[in-house]
Every structure is written in C-alpha cells, then in structure tokens.
Amino acid sequence: MTMTGLDTTPPGGIPHREDNYLTHRRGIASWLFTLDHKRIGVMYLVTVLAAFLLGGIFALLMRTQLLRPEGLLFHMTPDNQDLAVYRPFNQLFTLHGVVMIFLVLIPGTPAALGNFVLPLMLGAKDVAFPRLNLWSYYLFVAGAVLAVVSILVNAVDTGWTFYTPYSTQTSGAVIPLVAGAFVIGFSSIFTGINFIVSIHKLRPAGMKWDRVPLFLWGLYATAVIQVVATPVLGMTLLLLIVERLFHVGIFNSYYGGDPVLFQHFFWFYSHPAVYIMILPAMGVMSEVIATFCRRDIFGYRFVAASSVAIALIGFLVWGHHMFPNGQSGALDAIFSVMTMLVAIPSGVKVWNWLATMYKGSIVLQAPMCYALCFLFLFAIGGLTGLWLASLVTNFHVHDTYFVVAHFHYVMIGGALFMFIGGLHYWWPKITGRMYNETVARIGCLLLFAGFNLTFFPQFIMGTHGMPRRSASYMPMFELYHVLSSEGALLQFLALLLIAGCFVYSLCRGRKAPANPWGGTTLEWACPSPPPHDNFDRPPPVGRPYDRAGIAWNDALGGYERKEKS
Amino acid sequence: MTEPAAHAQDPRSDPWHLAHHFTTPRQQFDSGKLGIWLFLATEILLFSGLFCAYAVFRANHPEVFVYAHLYLSKPLGALNTLILIFSSFTMASAVRAAQLGQTRWLVRLLAVTLVCAGAFLCVKFIEYKAKWEEGLLTGARYRPEAPPPGADVPKEAAIPRARPAPKPAPVDGLLVERSTIAPAAVGPSGLAPAWLAGEPAHPPLEWRGPEPYNVQVFFSFYFVMTGLHGIHVLGGMAAIGWVLVRARRGEFGPQYFSPVDFTGLYWHLVDLIWIFLFPLLYLIT
Numbered sequence A: 001m002t003m004t005g006l007d008t009t010p011p012g013g014i015p016h017r018e019d020n021y022l023t024h025r026r027g028i029a030s031w032l033f034t035l036d037h038k039r040i041g042v043m044y045l046v047t048v049l050a051a052f053l054l055g056g057i058f059a060l061l062m063r064t065q066l067l068r069p070e071g072l073l074f075h076m077t078p079d080n081q082d083l084a085v086y087r088p089f090n091q092l093f094t095l096h097g098v099v100m101i102f103l104v105l106i107p108g109t110p111a112a113l114g115n116f117v118l119p120l121m122l123g124a125k126d127v128a129f130p131r132l133n134l135w136s137y138y139l140f141v142a143g144a145v146l147a148v149v150s151i152l153v154n155a156v157d158t159g160w161t162f163y164t165p166y167s168t169q170t171s172g173a174v175i176p177l178v179a180g181a182f183v184i185g186f187s188s189i190f191t192g193i194n195f196i197v198s199i200h201k202l203r204p205a206g207m208k209w210d211r212v213p214l215f216l217w218g219l220y221a222t223a224v225i226q227v228v229a230t231p232v233l234g235m236t237l238l239l240l241i242v243e244r245l246f247h248v249g250i251f252n253s254y255y256g257g258d259p260v261l262f263q264h265f266f267w268f269y270s271h272p273a274v275y276i277m278i279l280p281a282m283g284v285m286s287e288v289i290a291t292f293c294r295r296d297i298f299g300y301r302f303v304a305a306s307s308v309a310i311a312l313i314g315f316l317v318w319g320h321h322m323f324p325n326g327q328s329g330a331l332d333a334i335f336s337v338m339t340m341l342v343a344i345p346s347g348v349k350v351w352n353w354l355a356t357m358y359k360g361s362i363v364l365q366a367p368m369c370y371a372l373c374f375l376f377l378f379a380i381g382g383l384t385g386l387w388l389a390s391l392v393t394n395f396h397v398h399d400t401y402f403v404v405a406h407f408h409y410v411m412i413g414g415a416l417f418m419f420i421g422g423l424h425y426w427w428p429k430i431t432g433r434m435y436n437e438t439v440a441r442i443g444c445l446l447l448f449a450g451f452n453l454t455f456f457p458q459f460i461m462g463t464h465g466m467p468r469r470s471a472s473y474m475p476m477f478e479l480y481h482v483l484s485s486e487g488a489l490l491q492f493l494a495l496l497l498i499a500g501c502f503v504y505s506l507c508r509g510r511k512a513p514a515n516p517w518g519g520t521t522l523e524w525a526c527p528s529p530p531p532h533d534n535f536d537r538p539p540p541v542g543r544p545y546d547r548a549g550i551a552w553n554d555a556l557g558g559y560e561r562k563e564k565s
Numbered sequence B: 001m002t003e004p005a006a007h008a009q010d011p012r013s014d015p016w017h018l019a020h021h022f023t024t025p026r027q028q029f030d031s032g033k034l035g036i037w038l039f040l041a042t043e044i045l046l047f048s049g050l051f052c053a054y055a056v057f058r059a060n061h062p063e064v065f066v067y068a069h070l071y072l073s074k075p076l077g078a079l080n081t082l083i084l085i086f087s088s089f090t091m092a093s094a095v096r097a098a099q100l101g102q103t104r105w106l107v108r109l110l111a112v113t114l115v116c117a118g119a120f121l122c123v124k125f126i127e128y129k130a131k132w133e134e135g136l137l138t139g140a141r142y143r144p145e146a147p148p149p150g151a152d153v154p155k156e157a158a159i160p161r162a163r164p165a166p167k168p169a170p171v172d173g174l175l176v177e178r179s180t181i182a183p184a185a186v187g188p189s190g191l192a193p194a195w196l197a198g199e200p201a202h203p204p205l206e207w208r209g210p211e212p213y214n215v216q217v218f219f220s221f222y223f224v225m226t227g228l229h230g231i232h233v234l235g236g237m238a239a240i241g242w243v244l245v246r247a248r249r250g251e252f253g254p255q256y257f258s259p260v261d262f263t264g265l266y267w268h269l270v271d272l273i274w275i276f277l278f279p280l281l282y283l284i285t
Helices: A028-032 A037-065 A083-122 A130-154 A174-201 A214-246 A259-292 A300-316 A329-357 A366-389 A391-397 A401-431 A437-463 A475-508 B025-060 B062-071 B074-100 B103-133 B216-248 B258-282
Strands: A550-553 A558-561
Touching: A037 A083, A037 A130, A037 A401, A037 A475, A083 A130, A083 A174, A083 A214, A083 A259, A083 A401, A130 A174, A174 A214, A174 B025, A214 A259, A214 A300, A214 B025, A214 B216, A259 A300, A259 A329, A259 A366, A259 A401, A259 B025, A300 A329, A329 A366, A329 A391, A366 A391, A366 A401, A366 A437, A391 A437, A401 A437, A401 A475, A437 A475, B025 B062, B025 B216, B025 B258, B062 B216, B074 B103, B074 B258, B103 B216, B103 B258, B216 B258
Parallel strands: none
Antiparallel strands: A550 A558
8 A cells, every 4th residue: 555645745755734733733732632652652751751850869969978978968957966957968869769750760761661662563543532631631740739839848768669668757748649659650550551452453554463563562561560550559549548647547557557568559550650760761771772773673573572471570579678577587588589470571682682783784974873772771680589589689789789789780770871861862753843863862872871980889888788778978978979979960962962953953052853763553654744644644663663655765865655555 | 332323334424533643443442442441451450459458457456346336337338339330231232222322311311320429429438527526547546446246355455545646746857866656555477377377277256355456457447448449439329320411412322332341340340449459358257
C-alpha cells in the first residue's frame, strides 16, 4: 500500500502537512481541554521537565551542603549545638526523592513519551480512552500541586519512603504530600489501564503479538505493574493519612500497630515501581539500538518476554529493602534469591542489545550515544544490585552511599538517560524540528562524565561506611563528597546545554522529515509533526524492525520506505 | 459476557455513540469492557492491602478479633448483606432491560438499586452512630462503656477503666535521644505458626476473662474497611444516578448499553467486597 492518494506526496515519501496537531486548533483552551494524546503527552512532558528542574535544584542544594564535612549551608555553631539545624537537609533529600520519583521518573517515559508515541506505533488515532487520559493528566497536576502545598506549609523530613513511626509523628505536612502521592498513583493507574487496553484492542489487523514494537512491550509490562502495584500503595498511603488523622493504630505501635507492616506495604509497591521507571527506558533502548545499528533487533521474542518477566519477578522481591529490618532469616534468604533472579531477564536484554550491535552499522547520533551510556551505566547499576541482593554484602552496605550510588546508576544512568535519549529520538516527531547533532552529542558526553563523577565516588565511600541521608560527615570522606558535588554541578551544566539545544531547535532548527533516523516502526510512517488524526488511513503493518526498502532520500532530507513493486 | 447482535451490523454506519478513534462499535465495547475489568482489578488490589493487614493482625492477635467483634450487630450486618445482594439482582436485571431496550423497566430497576444503596448507607449510619455513642472508636478514642454482649468478663476487670491518655507529642527533626513511643503492650509474634510461638493452636471461640489488649485495633479495621467500602457505595450511587438520568433520556438500547453494563459490574464488585467484609468483621465466631 502506498500513500499516493494524497496530492502533495513526493514519490514514495510521506507528505509534509501544514495542518498538524500543533496547529490544528489554537488558543490555550484548545490545549487545556484537548483529548489528543499528542497534546496530552506534550503537556506531561512540560510538567515533568519543570519537576525535573525542581528536583535537580534540591539535589544541587544537597550537594552544596556536603561540600564541607560539617556542612556548608546548615551547620552547628558554638552557640547552637541543636541537631535540629540539620532539619532543612532532611527536607531537601525528602523533596528531592519525592519529586524525582513521583513527578519525574514514574511519569517521565510512560506518560510523556509513551502517550505521544504509543498510538502512533499502533497506527491508531488515539489511546483507547482519551477522556480518561486527560483526567490522568489533571490528577497528576493535582498531586503535584498538593506536593507543592506541603512544601509551603511545612516541608516533610521523613525521606521519600515515609517510614512509620517517624512519619506519624513529625510536624512536617505529611498529609498533603502523601495525599499528593496517592492522587498521582491514581493518575498512574489510569494511564496503565489506558495503555493496556490500547495495546490489546487498538492494534491494527496485521500487528500480531510478535509484531508489537519493543517500546510497546516495555510500556505494556510497565502498565501491568502500574495497575497491579499502585493500588496497594494507594491503600498504604491512605492508611498513613488516617493514622495521622485518627490514630487508627495499624502502623503506630503505641496503639497496637506494626510499623514494619508499613515497610512491607510500601515496598510491595515501591520496588515494582523501580521497574515502572526502568522498563519503558529499556523499551526506548530497544528502539534506538535497532534504528541506529541498522539491524533487526536480535532475539525479539526474548527481549519482549524479558520485559514481562522482569515485571512479574519484580513483585516478589520487595523484602530486599528490609533485610536488617526485622524479617526472619528464611524470608531474607528467599528475597535474596528472588532478587538475583531479576538479573536473568535484565541480562537477556543487555546481551540481546549487544548482539544487535554486533556487526551492525552503528550510527553515533545523539540517541545512540545515550543508548551506549545506558549500556555502560546500567551494567554497573545492575551488577551492584547483585551485591545488594546478597545478604552478606547487604548487611555491610545497607543504608550507605553504596545504595544511593546503585540506585542512581539504575535510575539516572538507566531510566533518565534513556528518557533524555528517547526525547532526542522522538524530538523531530514531536516538534517537527531537528536539533543540532554536535551540541547534543557534547551534551550527552558531559552528562555522562558528570554523572560518573557524581556517583562513582559514592560507591567507594559507601563501602567505607558513609551513611546515606546524613547532613555532615567525617573528614575522611571529604574528597569523595567534593568530587561528587563537582560532578553534580557538571551534570547541571550539561543539562542546561541539552535544554538550550532543544530550545534553539524550536526557534531555528531545520524542519524535520517524516523519518529522520531510518526508523522502521509506524510512528515514522506519518508526517512530522503528525496531523491531528495521525494517519489518514491505517498504515501497512509488517515486522516491526524490518528494514527492507528503507533508504535515504535526498529530496526528503530523511529516510523513506520504498515499496516492493 | 453479552454479545449484542447489533454489533455485527455494518460498521460504516457510524452510530452517534462511536468515538472517532474506534473503527467499530464492537471494538469500542470490547475496549470499555477490558478497561472496566482492569479497573475492578485495581479496586480489588486496593482492598487487598487492607485484607492483608487484617490477616496479619488477626493472625497475631486472634483474641482481639474474637472479643471485639461481639460489639458488632449481626442482625444489622445481615440486613445490609441482604439489601446489597438484592440490589445486585436489580442491577443485573437493569442491564438485561437495557439490552432488551425496555427503557421503562431499566429506569425502574436502576431507581430500586439506588434506593437499596441509600438504605445500605442508612443502616451503616445507624451502626456508626451506636459505635460513636458507646465509645467504640479508634486509637485513644476507644473508651467503651461496657464489655460486649456475650463476653464473659469478670467484674474485677470491668470497663471502663483508667486508660493513659496516649497522644505522642509531635517531635521536630532529630531528637534522637528520646523516643516518644511507649513500648508496645504485647509484642508481635510475627507470622510464626502457633505451635512455634507457644500459643494455643486455635483461638477461643467464645470470650472468657478480662478484656484483651489493643481492642482498639479491631475498630480501626472496622472503620477503615467499612468506611472505604461506604465511599465506594457513594461512588456507585453517583454512577447509578448518572446512568439513570441518561436512561430516562432513552439513550440506551440493544445497540448501546455499555455504561449500564459497566456500572453494573462496578456495583457487583462493591457488593462482593461487602460479602467478604461481613463474615470477616461480624461473623468471627
């Protein structure tokens, strides 16, 4: 099937259309009340990036504090020896965690990029429930507003995990913050339901399950976790709220409750939640690797199935957050083994990506640079996860900077790098503009350098016993902390450069062709930016990474798929 | 599952209820059906957190549950169960009426369902009011006037008795040196089997002896579980009311009845959760 039914079609190519989703309707109301998945995706993107800036500022303030052993911003004086001077630091790490996890990492790739790309990859006009989609965006915003309210009232200092009993006693505004997380949870559930139904019911006729693009497999596995795990978090946070309001004594031992039960409930959600963050990133990874290595993905079925396997095993490992926290030895051992099992599907993915790259003709454009960073950083993050899964080492490094470094290697080096990589990859599709390739590559390199400078020293000081969440430290750790803080600054500058590159492309970037990278999935078969209804007619569906007929076309300034005649 | 014959009709006729991004009414109906089932799954998981907490506490402190449940009124609980089961029947009949295009029956049956839901909440209100008056509340507000009917509590352990006023003062920041949390009265035994924990294998089926510790926890579960369920009943009433208004406008028929169907599924779930809550809270012995 060709697109020759359209007048302006260049031979074999996809027409550039003046009427696209950005210009379809104008005015602020047309954005605020839109049901178009692309506009909702863009609104998510803007909100997530704003939250990312906020969370980043909190991180920078923390790293500034830690430039000196006694603390640069908040420290005791001879007159004031009260430990409470460090309370602002506790508020900082709490807010950094809450903002980055609930407002950036969880919605980042699935809600922002996923919303935009999912229906396009399906060749569909929208997600299954567009109105629910808008609802979930506004629930997300409402949750974010509640979180900001809690900061203004009295910022919470419990850590993002809200562990009882401290969270039932602190004077911080726990209720608005937890209510915010609860509402965001519902936003996440609705997005998950929407994605599962869309992938089940809106696939075009030819798209069998073994032809679904791997990003969608990632989103599907993510959505399953969102739907299954998030309600339990909702219940937990609700119980925490009523605990504070009515002293129901389910988590508060003073009234006969059990604080460790909170930890079980919390991690039953929050451990699968890290897979909510990483699985869509792995999906982006598969797309980028296949496109920029100019090869069909190696081991499609295994990459797809490993996403689902990670999602399922991920439900049975929550106890590894609680090894020293009053679990029986038998439970510790079981959770330890289950945790190590996660390494198998993760390893399957990494080896399949490497096998795809092997003998591929690799093009080092910016998204591929991020993919290479991902491989390197995720390998470090994943392998240190095995250290943490084994009981002997866990007891030694529990609650030290080693855990912080491991988590950031997986979540920033994995999830966030691929979020930014995916943003580069789909930027031409979203905005219709090309960014400057050289600047984007330099940005990626700087971010990579800054990231390792920040977090690698944290592994070392963690093994030497530097506890996490501490506002001051012994002088022996000063070198590591100073390096770490300098790395944070470098990351900030790199992110500014990347942001500048994107903003510049909006104003001056060259117009993007429909398929600038030679991608094979269906989103590249519609114009950039896509028209309001995405496709004039359902696009033809083949194997997702079939490169037959994909060739550069000088006239288009991009790739096209030449149809077999 | 219902298979409306009309969905097999020519998809190109594009009826008014077909959203632009669906190809056929069948596809739209199936999507909605999958969506509502997923939503119901999340609802079950929401409650499962509570059921799980209930299981942990009941396994650790069976005596609390045996003792405290005697305060609850079995007749009122049973009445509410009957009301909800009947309302599920009328709701299911309403879906059938919608499929058959019997609009007048549809409106009537939905109205009956709505009335049943209201009656359920009225009974619940009567129960809550009684608990409030008898001092059977959560945490420090648990100050019962008398032992429950049916419990053989010796006179010397009579209630009310002096209780400490337990309100931990909020602490600010890092006062690590002193904890405001009093030690728990009875340590948890975890989920260890009864023979390992040195406890009798079966909890007593009737209560003899003084009031056990931590009875207030039972009322925490009672209020949180029935309260959350009550909120779901309210949500169900809103949904049924909305469907009722649309039914009166004659929007539903054999071609299009998904809102009735989906509201019905949700209502059955609310009913089902009560079917679990009733024995877990009211019928412990």
